[in-house]
Amino acid sequence: MKSMINTWRHVFKLDPDRMIADDQLEAVCLSGTDAIMIGGSSGVTYDNTVDLMSRVRQYELPCVLEVSDLEAVVPGFDLYLIPMVLNAADPTWLIGRHSEAVERYGYLIPWEMVVPEGYIILNPESTAGRVTRADAGLSASRAAAYGQAGERLMSLPVIYVEYSGKFGDMELVAEVKRSLDQSRLFYGGGIADAATAAQAAAVSDTVIVGNLIYSDLDQALSTVQAVKGNPVQQG
Numbered sequence: 001m002k003s004m005i006n007t008w009r010h011v012f013k014l015d016p017d018r019m020i021a022d023d024q025l026e027a028v029c030l031s032g033t034d035a036i037m038i039g040g041s042s043g044v045t046y047d048n049t050v051d052l053m054s055r056v057r058q059y060e061l062p063c064v065l066e067v068s069d070l071e072a073v074v075p076g077f078d079l080y081l082i083p084m085v086l087n088a089a090d091p092t093w094l095i096g097r098h099s100e101a102v103e104r105y106g107y108l109i110p111w112e113m114v115v116p117e118g119y120i121i122l123n124p125e126s127t128a129g130r131v132t133r134a135d136a137g138l139s140a141s142r143a144a145a146y147g148q149a150g151e152r153l154m155s156l157p158v159i160y161v162e163y164s165g166k167f168g169d170m171e172l173v174a175e176v177k178r179s180l181d182q183s184r185l186f187y188g189g190g191i192a193d194a195a196t197a198a199q200a201a202a203v204s205d206t207v208i209v210g211n212l213i214y215s216d217l218d219q220a221l222s223t224v225q226a227v228k229g230n231p232v233q234q235g
């Protein structure tokens with residue numbers, strides 16, 4: 001089940017705290033994207049998560065929850081993705097909330113459905129950057145070292161270079177990619193059209209598109225082919 005992430009090239013991230021009309025949701029779910037990730041860094045509640053999950057469940061593609069708040073953990077997803085912020089100033093966001101979750105849920109946790117993600121947050125203005133007070137001014141070599149430490153020391157299956165809201169430095173992303181051997185590299189942040197999606201696709205394994213769904217749906221839909229039609233460049 002967890003291995004499904006290794007087939008994902010393009011993912012749409014839907015935010016339970018934002019409105020999306022039924023016809024727009026249909027277009028997103030039938031776009032050819034590989035999965036829907038539900039998550040956000042603020043305003044995520046149990047009720048708005050259940051509501052969005054049940055709407056997405058009308059379609060056949062995988063639907064996974066990226067957990068950012070313990071109060072909004074909803075049963076019924078295909079996988080649970082757990083952000084661990086490698087460059088957070090405070091270990092709360094690396095392992096603190098996580099240990100609280102394990103204490104609280106204990107044997108109820110379906111570990112076979114849990115996928116940890118090593119986040120490297122590089123936009124200090126994003127909600128996640130502000131909340132976690134991430135050390136977002138990393139050089140490319142330092143970001144790559146965080147990625148490699150996440151892979152080699154923590155065996156994380158996913159390293160997520162997160163520029164949420166801002167298109168990132170593709171040279172830096174490429175350096176993180178080169179530093180990884182086993183972990184899958186997710187890239188997200190500021191994808192605005194097919195051209196930026198293709199650039200991100202060239203340097204990462206999986207491209208995540210979020211805000212664009214809400215600001216320009218047609219452009220968002222155009223990113224699916226731009227990503228899936230472009231191989232990752234090696235080296």
Ligand SMILES: CC(C)=CCC/C(C)=C/CC/C(C)=C/CC/C(C)=C/CC/C(C)=C/CC/C(C)=C/CC/C(C)=C/COP(=O)(O)OP(=O)(O)O
Binds near residue numbers: 039108109132162
């Ligand atoms: C019964 C049942 C199914 C039980 C399952 C229980 C389960 C899955 C337990 C999991 C165990 C576990 C270890 C949970 C950890 C929970 C937790 C609260 C972890 C902390 C996550 C974290 C580091 C949050 C900080 C913010 C962050 C990095 C969020 C990631 C998502 C993100 C960046 C979204 C982008 O948000 P957006 O709103 O778009 O941001 P902008 O405003 O900037 O655009």
Ligand SMILES: O=P(O)(O)OC[C@@H](O)CO
Binds near residue numbers: 164166209212
């Ligand atoms: O919303 P955008 O900027 O597309 O970023 C996608 C995702 O990485 C956010 O967690």
Ligand SMILES: [Mg+2]
Binds near residue numbers: 015164165210211
């Ligand atoms: Mg967002």
